[in-house]
Amino acid sequence: MSLLEQLIEAFRVLPGVGRKTAQRMAYHVLERGRDGGRDLSRVLAEAVERIGHCSQCRDFSETEVCAVCASGGRDRQVLCVVESPADRLAIETATGYRGLYYVLQGRLSPLDGIGPRELGLEALATRLAAGEVGEMIVATSATVEGETTAHYLAQLARQHGVRPSRLAQGLPLGGELEYVDRGTLSHAFGSRAEMPR
Amino acid sequence: MSLLEQLIEAFRVLPGVGRKTAQRMAYHVLERGRDGGRDLSRVLAEAVERIGHCSQCRDFSETEVCAVCASGGRDRQVLCVVESPADRLAIETATGYRGLYYVLQGRLSPLDGIGPRELGLEALATRLAAGEVGEMIVATSATVEGETTAHYLAQLARQHGVRPSRLAQGLPLGGELEYVDRGTLSHAFGSRAEMPR
Numbered sequence: 435m436s437l438l439e440q441l442i443e444a445f446r447v448l449p450g451v452g453r454k455t456a457q458r459m460a461y462h463v464l465e466r467g468r469d470g471g472r473d474l475s476r477v478l479a480e481a482v483e484r485i486g487h488c489s490q491c492r493d494f495s496e497t498e499v500c501a502v503c504a505s506g507g508r509d510r511q512v513l514c515v516v517e518s519p520a521d522r523l524a525i526e527t528a529t530g531y532r533g534l535y536y537v538l539q540g541r542l543s544p545l546d547g548i549g550p551r552e553l554g555l556e557a558l559a560t561r562l563a564a565g566e567v568g569e570m571i572v573a574t575s576a577t578v579e580g581e582t583t584a585h586y587l588a589q590l591a592r593q594h595g596v597r598p599s600r601l602a603q604g605l606p607l608g609g610e611l612e613y614v615d616r617g618t619l620s621h622a623f624g625s626r627a628e629m630p631r
Numbered sequence: 632m633s634l635l636e637q638l639i640e641a642f643r644v645l646p647g648v649g650r651k652t653a654q655r656m657a658y659h660v661l662e663r664g665r666d667g668g669r670d671l672s673r674v675l676a677e678a679v680e681r682i683g684h685c686s687q688c689r690d691f692s693e694t695e696v697c698a699v700c701a702s703g704g705r706d707r708q709v710l711c712v713v714e715s716p717a718d719r720l721a722i723e724t725a726t727g728y729r730g731l732y733y734v735l736q737g738r739l740s741p742l743d744g745i746g747p748r749e750l751g752l753e754a755l756a757t758r759l760a761a762g763e764v765g766e767m768i769v770a771t772s773a774t775v776e777g778e779t780t781a782h783y784l785a786q787l788a789r790q791h792g793v794r795p796s797r798l799a800q801g802l803p804l805g806g807e808l809e810y811v812d813r814g815t816l817s818h819a820f821g822s823r824a825e826m827p828r
């Protein structure tokens with residue numbers, strides 16, 4: 435396989451990139467973006483090796499504890515649980531939230547073999563048991579699996595005397611939190627309510 | 632800037648990739664595609680350094696002369712002139728063409744400073760003058776600049792006693808050749824006609 439063919443195939447690791455798009459990317463880089471291509475290659479290699487997960491919140495981090503968890507300026511009594519790093523970033527960008535996060539890196543999906551262990555819920559339980567957290571904001575998506583996960587998390591919170599809350603209705607039904615517009619997300623975040631039993 | 636931020640920015644060198652898509656790409660590679668990310672980094676670095684242009688047809692090539700130009704199995708009396716490597720690939724894939732190619736790497740656009748020199752038309756003229764080529768298929772796009780380029784190329788061909796032909800009408804007006812479906816392209820290629828004076 436020629437180097438050009440290899441490059442086209444390699445681009446297909448990216449999400450939503452089929453054969454035709456991969457080909458356009460390869461040609462574009464070779465025609466007009468060789469410097470950018472060099473940068474991408476270097477940063478990508480470094481990122482894949484060096485970016486791991488924060489030991490406290492499971493978000494992506496280059497350091498053992500991420501900048502948010504290590505910050506002295508965050509409210510440690512509020513913990514916002516999200517499905518993914520993208521969701522964490524969306525909330526951090528759209529709202530004025532100043533508490534901490536916990537990133538599940540997924541949501542409960544027994545059929546796919548994703549249970550409490552895969553989402554790090556034992557570590558989360560240990561953290562809730564430590565007593566520092568007063569409110570847990572459950573910011574999982576408004577999908578069926580997101581709701582299932584939310585109910586599981588609410589029970590876990592109550593077991594440890596922590597008050598669970600959920601983002602206000604207003605998220606589009608079935609919507610992935612990551613793609614919600616800023617205004618809707620900010621409003622829903624602000625009007626979160628304690629979860630009914 | 633964190634390594635993750637650097638990675639997101641680096642992905643934006645790719646065509647059509649804005650901030651949001653770049654972010655999805657970075658997260659996807661870190662979550663599910665680290666091996667693929669390593670491959671992409673390695674192949675990209677190698678491709679950017681090693682892929683140059685064929686000295687005969689100006690298409691991308693790792694070697695001084697590309698595989699098509701070096702092949703003993705092609706008809707050297709027919710030369711197909713295309714705007715880009717993507718167009719060359721589209722013709723090679725969709726049609727049964729077995730002649731040679733010449734890749735302009737652009738089209739005449741005086742306002743953008745792209746003239747005959749930038750498209751390598753001096754080297755093309757030298758080649759036509761050598762007498763081996765009998766027919767030159769002008770496969771530039773059906774855009775205004777593509778038509779201008781086609782007429783310029785037809786004159787050049789006739790000056791050297793070479794018969795210019797143009798892909799049959801049937802290409803959608805204003806359409807980029809690269810995005811035409813296989814059937815249309817193959818039909819238009821097959822019913823090419825000599826260009827009127």
Ligand SMILES: [Zn+2]
Nearest residue numbers: 488491500503
């Ligand atoms: Zn953290």
Ligand SMILES: [Zn+2]
Nearest residue numbers: 685688697700
């Ligand atoms: Zn060649």
